[in-house]
Amino acid sequence: MQFSTAEVDEPIAVRRRWPDQGVSRVPYWVYTDPDLFAREQRVIFRGPSWNYVALSAEIPEPGDFVRTSVGDVPVIVTRDRHGVVHVVVNRCAHRGVVLCQAPSGNATTFTCPYHQWQYASGGRLLGLPFKKGVGGHGGMPDDFDNADHGLQRLAVTERHGVLFASFDDEMPALPDYLGPTNLGWFDRVFDGRELSVLGYQRQTVPANWKLMFENIKDPYHASLLHVFLVTFGLFRADNPSKTQMDSSGRHSVLVSQRSTQREVVGTDDIKRVQHDLELHDPRLLDPVREFPGAATVVMQTIWPNLIVQQQSNTLAMRQLVTRSVGEFELHWTFFGYADDDEEMTLRRLRQANLMGPSGLVSIDDSEVMRLAQRGAMIADDGIALLEMGGHDLEDTEHMVTEVAIRAFYDHYRSVMGL
Amino acid sequence: MTAVVPVAAAGFRPRVGWGQFEAAAVAALYDDYAALLDAGEYREWLELFVAEATYMVVSRENVERGLPLATIRCDSRAMLTDRVDAIIGTQFFDRRITRHMITAVRPVSLDAVTLGTTANFVCVETLVDEHSMIHSAGSYDDCIVAVEGILRFSSKIAIYDAPLVPTSLIVPL
Numbered sequence A: 001m002q003f004s005t006a007e008v009d010e011p012i013a014v015r016r017r018w019p020d021q022g023v024s025r026v027p028y029w030v031y032t033d034p035d036l037f038a039r040e041q042r043v044i045f046r047g048p049s050w051n052y053v054a055l056s057a058e059i060p061e062p063g064d065f066v067r068t069s070v071g072d073v074p075v076i077v078t079r080d081r082h083g084v085v086h087v088v089v090n091r092c093a094h095r096g097v098v099l100c101q102a103p104s105g106n107a108t109t110f111t112c113p114y115h116q117w118q119y120a121s122g123g124r125l126l127g128l129p130f131k132k133g134v135g136g137h138g139g140m141p142d143d144f145d146n147a148d149h150g151l152q153r154l155a156v157t158e159r160h161g162v163l164f165a166s167f168d169d170e171m172p173a174l175p176d177y178l179g180p181t182n183l184g185w186f187d188r189v190f191d192g193r194e195l196s197v198l199g200y201q202r203q204t205v206p207a208n209w210k211l212m213f214e215n216i217k218d219p220y221h222a223s224l225l226h227v228f229l230v231t232f233g234l235f236r237a238d239n240p241s242k243t244q245m246d247s248s249g250r251h252s253v254l255v256s257q258r259s260t261q262r263e264v265v266g267t268d269d270i271k272r273v274q275h276d277l278e279l280h281d282p283r284l285l286d287p288v289r290e291f292p293g294a295a296t297v298v299m300q301t302i303w304p305n306l307i308v309q310q311q312s313n314t315l316a317m318r319q320l321v322t323r324s325v326g327e328f329e330l331h332w333t334f335f336g337y338a339d340d341d342e343e344m345t346l347r348r349l350r351q352a353n354l355m356g357p358s359g360l361v362s363i364d365d366s367e368v369m370r371l372a373q374r375g376a377m378i379a380d381d382g383i384a385l386l387e388m389g390g391h392d393l394e395d396t397e398h399m400v401t402e403v404a405i406r407a408f409y410d411h412y413r414s415v416m417g418l
Numbered sequence B: 001m002t003a004v005v006p007v008a009a010a011g012f013r014p015r016v017g018w019g020q021f022e023a024a025a026v027a028a029l030y031d032d033y034a035a036l037l038d039a040g041e042y043r044e045w046l047e048l049f050v051a052e053a054t055y056m057v058v059s060r061e062n063v064e065r066g067l068p069l070a071t072i073r074c075d076s077r078a079m080l081t082d083r084v085d086a087i088i089g090t091q092f093f094d095r096r097i098t099r100h101m102i103t104a105v106r107p108v109s110l111d112a113v114t115l116g117t118t119a120n121f122v123c124v125e126t127l128v129d130e131h132s133m134i135h136s137a138g139s140y141d142d143c144i145v146a147v148e149g150i151l152r153f154s155s156k157i158a159i160y161d162a163p164l165v166p167t168s169l170i171v172p173l
Helices: A034-045 A174-178 A180-189 A209-216 A219-225 A227-231 A342-354 A362-378 A403-416 B023-038 B042-046 B060-064 B077-090
Strands: A025-027 A051-055 A064-070 A073-079 A085-089 A104-106 A109-111 A118-120 A125-127 A153-159 A162-166 A195-205 A241-245 A252-256 A297-302 A306-311 A314-324 A327-337 A383-385 B049-059 B072-074 B096-110 B114-127 B132-147 B150-160 B164-166
Touching: A034 A314, A034 A403, A051 A064, A051 A073, A051 A314, A051 A327, A064 A314, A073 A162, A085 A162, A153 A174, A174 A180, A180 A241, A180 A252, A180 A297, A180 A306, A195 A342, A195 A362, A195 B049, A195 B060, A209 A297, A209 A306, A209 A314, A209 A327, A209 A362, A209 A403, A219 A227, A219 A362, A227 B077, A241 A403, A252 A403, A314 A342, A327 A342, A342 B072, B023 B042, B023 B096, B023 B114, B023 B150, B042 B077, B049 B060, B049 B077, B060 B150, B072 B077, B096 B132, B132 B164
Parallel strands: A195 B164, B049 B150
Antiparallel strands: A025 A383, A051 A162, A064 A073, A064 A104, A073 A085, A085 A153, A109 A118, A118 A125, A153 A162, A195 A327, A241 A252, A252 A297, A297 A306, A306 A314, A314 A327, B049 B072, B096 B114, B114 B132, B132 B150
16 A cells, blocks of 8 residues: 555645734644644655755765654655665555564664565565465465565655655755755755764654644744853854745744844843753853854755754754654754864764753754644634734744745745645 | 763663661662652752762663663752752642652662662652542662761662653752
């Protein structure tokens, strides 16, 4: 059985009507309706989108593989004997058994534990026991052709060491998918240098996956909720910053630069800011400039499942894995560059303290998303408000705005037919 | 220079003698460790470490794959103090009640200064409106020294078994 990306008429659009005010409102049922979630899996994650799956540096050698997911579909990212990368659904073509259990490893074939069907790295069915029967009995019918029973394959593209996959074979090239502005920011971190994987952090968050995207597309909260960032000048409402989207609104980038001064305009509204807090070990935050330009924070959201994090010297892919309408997994792959010296590697490892499920900063987000989901579940006829910075969808040169969330939902509505 | 890769125990490590350390005093150190964390007495908990101590919380996945990333990495007690400051003063989170269950404390290395120990932990977490649940399970790989006759950790690595953290890891393991 193959996953279908075909449109199916559903009662959602009949039952659910977006508020008349448009994308400056978000109805809470987008976070709680399981039918909508099922449709998102089919239309968004298994539809025409490039889903981040892995860094090439995770599978450098022939035979290397990692397990991951596209939406809620488990997949294996493999590198075959010739060095070609494949992405296949981790489900035997025979009876649907999940065939690869190891999170990563090296193998040139994958064998299902149930009936020993064996597949090549690219998903081709190599063989199965008793195909010709035993002692003249049984066996597959004469018209059984291995070529018809491989693992489902996804289209794959790679840019500067980053691997994306799609259930849609007709996808535009990644640069066209990202658009020129967002491609430029992507290439700023992925400039062609060899990457080095530092490790993983993974968490479940009891919230709808879209709340994660909203969070990263929302500079308004970052200068209020994240007291640690504000206290140490890493991200503040008065820092030079901007929000830039692609023409569809589905991707966006939030760019800012840190300041050093403590007490400046705009912090009066931040009740919890700690002006007298100082680090006991300054090595925890010892940022050095490593990219061209003035930006020190670039948080990029790439539809539909990736956040590229660059905060000072901590770099990570944050991959969204959807589990249910009310829960997602966030997989953080921290990385540096193969030519980093030991001092830079240590700096990245220490700054990683800000991020992940135990992050000095990002704990705030996981907790707020959990509470946002609880609020949405109170009653799904409620409506969220997105009017900070106005009603428009244009790029901005400040962070007192929710424009990128509005643009996200503008695209979401068109894809979902809502 | 601090080691980039945490040196964590892989697999079974045979028992050694307690040497100049008393088993009861080591057990008391672990009991106090759990009691202070579970009472939220983080500043007093810091005093269980020497100033040069390193403290890390790492996933078993990263250890097994030889990857250097920790989920919490403190290269000094001062850096651990910065984390405690964040827990107390800057982080936003729903209140957690924790119970650290520490068992099977075993001596696995010994020299003139330092006792190496391993132990198991289970951390049960309770949120205000929810049932108690197992937040994490794993093992410690620790070094203990005596400072003027009082035992302190000179390093601690908490290795949690599950790759996924349920929402947040706020109270240290």
